[in-house]
Amino acid sequence: MAQETQIVAEMVANVWKIVAEEGQALTAGDTVVILESMKMEIPVLAEQDGTVTDVRVHEGDVVQEGDVLAVLS
Numbered sequence: 001m002a003q004e005t006q007i008v009a010e011m012v013a014n015v016w017k018i019v020a021e022e023g024q025a026l027t028a029g030d031t032v033v034i035l036e037s038m039k040m041e042i043p044v045l046a047e048q049d050g051t052v053t054d055v056r057v058h059e060g061d062v063v064q065e066g067d068v069l070a071v072l073s
Helices: none
Strands: 005-008 013-018 031-037 040-045 050-055 068-072
Touching: 031 068
Parallel strands: none
Antiparallel strands: 005 068, 013 031, 031 040, 050 068
16 A cells, blocks of 8 residues: 655645646645745645645635645555
8 A cells, every 4th residue: 555645734824726636646846735824825845756646625725734735645
């Protein structure tokens, strides 16, 4: 079974744009989601290579620190 990696929000923010989609292969450093907080855009990056297996947020959602945004395997 492939190991899963959760990509989490590091702060309270709005989901401004979802860049990656389920089934997409990513390499470390690729942008997965762009969050918006205090009029700043904050890209959330993949920390390792993998394939997106689950996107758990929608554009416009408000996320809390520690919320899972997406899962890679």
